[in-house]
Amino acid sequence: MDAVKLQMPKVSVYTVPTDLPESDGTLAWESTTLVLVEIDAGGKHGLGYSYADGATAVLIRDTLAKVVTGCNALDIAAVWAAMLAAIRNLGRPGIASMAVAAVDNALWDLKAKLLDLSLLDLLGAVREAIPVYGSGGFTSYTDKQLAEQLGGWVESGIGMVKMKVGRSPDRDVARVRTARGAVGGTRLFVDANGAYTRKQALALAQSFAELGVSWFEEPRPSHDLDGLHLLRDRAPPDMDITAGEYGYDSAYFRRMLAADAVDVLQADATRCAGISGLLGVAALCEAFDLPLSSHCAPAIHAQPLCALRPAIHAEYFHDHVRIEQLLFDGALLPVDGALRPDRTRPGLGLILKEQDAARYAAH
Numbered sequence: 601m602d603a604v605k606l607q608m609p610k611v612s613v614y615t616v617p618t619d620l621p622e623s624d625g626t627l628a629w630e631s632t633t634l635v636l637v638e639i640d641a642g643g644k645h646g647l648g649y650s651y652a653d654g655a656t657a658v659l660i661r662d663t664l665a666k667v668v669t670g671c672n673a674l675d676i677a678a679v680w681a682a683m684l685a686a687i688r689n690l691g692r693p694g695i696a697s698m699a700v701a702a703v704d705n706a707l708w709d710l711k712a713k714l715l716d717l718s719l720l721d722l723l724g725a726v727r728e729a730i731p732v733y734g735s736g737g738f739t740s741y742t743d744k745q746l747a748e749q750l751g752g753w754v755e756s757g758i759g760m761v762k763m764k765v766g767r768s769p770d771r772d773v774a775r776v777r778t779a780r781g782a783v784g785g786t787r788l789f790v791d792a793n794g795a796y797t798r799k800q801a802l803a804l805a806q807s808f809a810e811l812g813v814s815w816f817e818e819p820r821p822s823h824d825l826d827g828l829h830l831l832r833d834r835a836p837p838d839m840d841i842t843a844g845e846y847g848y849d850s851a852y853f854r855r856m857l858a859a860d861a862v863d864v865l866q867a868d869a870t871r872c873a874g875i876s877g878l879l880g881v882a883a884l885c886e887a888f889d890l891p892l893s894s895h896c897a898p899a900i901h902a903q904p905l906c907a908l909r910p911a912i913h914a915e916y917f918h919d920h921v922r923i924e925q926l927l928f929d930g931a932l933l934p935v936d937g938a939l940r941p942d943r944t945r946p947g948l949g950l951i952l953k954e955q956d957a958a959r960y961a962a963h
């Protein structure tokens with residue numbers, strides 16, 4: 601196929617207030633910002649995004665847009681390499697990789713559309729649908745709100761749910777007991793976002809296990825690889841220790857895996873330099889024989905996770921689910937607890953609802 605020249609990308613920023621105040625073990629927020637990239641080539645329109653700071657949009661506009669304009673839309677690996685070269689002096693973690701991610705995700709959407717394929721068919725499917733876990737259970741919720749949200753997911757057919765812990769360690773066992781009461785025998789996960797000391801985390805791993813918790817995410821901050829390794833060694837056998845959401849590059853994920861720090865690796869294509877980066881993370885998981893789960897942004901992850909062999913489930917994060925339904929037509933909802941990509945829709949299958957989105961546009 602002849603080269604298809606990329607036009608100058610367009611960048612937009614949307615800030616969407618949460619429906620209720622949200623907090624986890626170490627952070628509280630009342631709005632979430634999505635940085636959207638739209639790129640045209642060969643008469644097709646690609647879109648991709650990251651959940652990131654507005655500064656990410658400035659970096660795309662001022663630096664990455666010039667790098668990608670005029671490149672061949674079919675050669676994503678070459679465009680990705682050019683973007684990484686351009687951010688060398690800025691450092692890979694953080695805003696720089698989120699900026700590359702938003703552009704890279706748009707490039708994958710665009711290439712699939714140029715070939716008139718769903719993204720899943722461009723990547724090559726290993727499964728038709730990916731199970732999700734409902735994720736929310738914020739520490740800012742009352743017990744009633746917590747029980748209603750988690751119980752609602754179970755009622756809708758979702759087979760796994762996750763709640764936040766770590767804001768008030770004295771109350772966490774009672775909150776988990778409330779959640780267990782609401783979800784019956786459903787698989788129950790907790791995420792501490794790095795809030796606990798090692799000793800707290802060791803003690804709580806036992807208490808949570810007695811309530812049937814089978815996933816303990818970031819019991820320690822994710823940079824404490826020794827601490828995560830300790831938890832992985834000492835936690836009850838039915839409990840997975842997990843981390844990886846702050847991974848921006850392959851070296852980070854390799855270090856985490858080589859330290860025997862996690863039972864399941866998490867990764868986020870809106871942070872780790874896009875779907876191109878996520879493909880590399882999946883290869884690392886295979887090399888270490890460990891499973892992969894996606895973090896946040898279900899509308900970006902559903903199709904790649906159906907194409908990546910180590911993937912076991914996708915996070916169905918309340919905040920992002922809401923935003924993706926508000927801003928896009930075609931954002932999937934789970935059926936029988938899984939996201940099943942519509943392979944008749946080209947690319948990511950998303951169309952921006954321009955009028956609705958304009959309400960949230962940041963100026």
Ligand SMILES: [Mg+2]
Pocket residue numbers: 791793817818845
């Ligand atoms: Mg987390």
